[in-house]
Amino acid sequence: MKIELPYLDRIFTLEFPDENLLALAEPNEIDAAGDSLSVLRNALDQMSETGGKKGQSLEEFLQGGKRLLIIINDATRPTPTEAMLSVLLPAVEKSGIRKEDICILVATGAHRAPTEEEYRQILGVHYGSFRANCVHHDSKKDKDMVELGSTRNGTPITLNKRLFEADRIIATGSVEPHYFAGFTGGRKAFLPGIAGFRTIETNHKQALSPAARSLALEGNPVHEDMMDALPLIRAPIFSFMTVLDKNQGVAAAAAGDLMASFYQAVKIARKIFCVTIPAKADIVVSAAKFPMDIDLYQSQKAIDNGALALKDGGTLILVSSCRDGIGDEAYADLLAQASTPEDAIERIRRSYKLGYHKAAKMAEVSARAAVTAVTELSEEQLASLFIGKAGSPQEALDTALAAAKKRGVTVPKIIILPDGCVTVPDPGE
The missing domain is CATH 3.90.226.30 (LarA, C-terminal domain)
Incomplete structure (x- = not known):
């Protein structure tokens, strides 16, 4: 052998x-509906349903917006950010939101700042056009944080102030099993993605619980904290989540409502990454x-x-x-x-x-x-x-x-x- x-x-x-x-x-094979860009475009066209109704389209979501925040992953994740921006940005440009009013925030959580080479890797072909719009989250920079209250588990919630300077938010990411949060993606764009250090530290302490484990969401205190942070965000959120295959190509994507798209991606991620x-x-x-x-x-x-x-x-x-x-x-x-x-x-x-x-x-x-x-x-x-x-x-x-x-x-x-x-x-x- x-x-x-x-x-x-x-x-x-x-x-x-x-x-x-x-x-x-190895991760299980599933049939993707085309190449990566096709899968991403189809997700934006189909949208994730909430309450049995088709979600709001990206164009409808952006209508009337003046200041846009796009949250992206850092270089420790294989998220295809370049491709996702390639299908998102045309709609953003048509919306009338001025380029100078677009902020792309790298959700580093408590990780270090990206190197310039990593910014190039993350943004790809959009580096030249949007590097000036792109900043990284610094969890220890208290002046950049807004205090919002506490979760059911007593975790104090502080999030990056740029969330509250925008009137439209697009959260991007990839969904895969996570060894104590259950799954990556969705709500993790905000906590730990753009949360303050004390918030992240208190949340991650919950990882010591036996209920905090891979594939587990219900009853998982880490996931509960992340969920409790979401209602504290005022601006509407549009979610764009991917699920990758074993070769890190895009196997599936889901877009629209934050939690509907997350749970849709979770179902697919279970099929791919949970191996008997x-x-x-x-x-x-x-x-x-x-x-x-x-x-x-x-x-x-x-x-x-x-x-x-x-x-x-x-x-x-x-x-x-x-x-x-x-x-x-x-x-x-x-x-x-x-x-x-x-x-x-x-x-x-x-x-x-x-x-x-x-x-x-x-x-x-x-x-x-x-x-x-x-x-x-x-x-x-x-x-x-x-x-x-x-x-x-x-x-x-x-x-x-x-x-x-x-x-x-x-x-x-x-x-x-x-x-x-x-x-x-x-x-x-």
């Missing part, structure tokens, strides 16, 4: 006996594809999803370049201070800071299995996080196979997740 895994500018090849493979768990596996495996190889391989903070999603397919006492192998390093340092610092994964979990329960939810999820996996990474991070960095290092996926797999056989497993079973950040394995237990 040979499996190829992309890594930076090269391809790693994994080889092992066919009898060891339990599953190659025959059983849990002794070894799971989970790869973080570009752009989620940017750092360990983002790549952790591949660890969390991979753990769903892993037996207790097994080995999880993460394949991710982590080209920008660890990412948020707070969770790495906490893990480095802890003596064991169990100690880390106890420290998090006592005192939470933004990023600690990552540490908690990672520690939970390390407490029940061995974790090894193929990455550009150093052996010392990884050791402080309770993660081993291997020079290649083959080296990591050979070591894991030997360890399993030493435990008495005659034919260790392997599951491969080539797109581990978004593939949610379901062992049907």
Whole structure:
């Protein structure tokens, strides 16, 4: 059996006996109705229904508007922003809204600001025309935030003031499973996308709840916070959401009412990304594809999803370049201070800071299995996080196979997740 895994500018090849493979768990194929631009245009034409009625068209939505805010994702997401702008902007131009009254806001949440190269990547052919209109959200810039009240869970809501300077809002994004918010997209454009730091930190603390997990919306406190923030926004919102396939092409799109389009996209995302596996495996190889391989903070999603397919006492192998390093340092610092994964979990329960939810999820996996990474991070960095290092996926797999056989497993079973950040394995237990 040979499996190829992309890594930076090269391809790693994994080889092992066919009898060891339990599953190659990839996103499911669905038939897209044409190329990416056709799918996007069709979504704008069809609209998502609310209350059994066809939604307001984009042209109708923009009518009478004077100041437009377009919310877009940053470079840590594979959202096809360039293509989405290509089908949105002609209607915007026809609406009569002046170009100088259009603001494109990059919803970075608590992430760093985009580099100029990333602005070029995000905007694509629109970089020359709209770079001057494009700004990034800074969650720690208090003067840019508006305080709006609290959610049912007590989370204080502060959102970017540009929301309240616009009389029309277009929220764009992509919908896929998220390991504690249930799904990305929709309401996430606002929280955490353009929320204040304290809001994001308090919301993400809810990720410690057992109800905060992949695919879960009802009863998920993280999702509840996001929903509670929406009625606090005064201007009308037009939503444009995509669902990508395993090759990051546009499989489907939904537009119109924010929540109707979100739930429509969720149904499709479940079909694509929730993958049935025959059983849990002794070894799971989970790869973080570009752009989620940017750092360990983002790549952790591949660890969390991979753990769903892993037996207790097994080995999880993460394949991710982590080209920008660890990412948020707070969770790495906490893990480095802890003596064991169990100690880390106890420290998090006592005192939470933004990023600690990552540490908690990672520690939970390390407490029940061995974790090894193929990455550009150093052996010392990884050791402080309770993660081993291997020079290649083959080296990591050979070591894991030997360890399993030493435990008495005659034919260790392997599951491969080539797109581990978004593939949610379901062992049907």
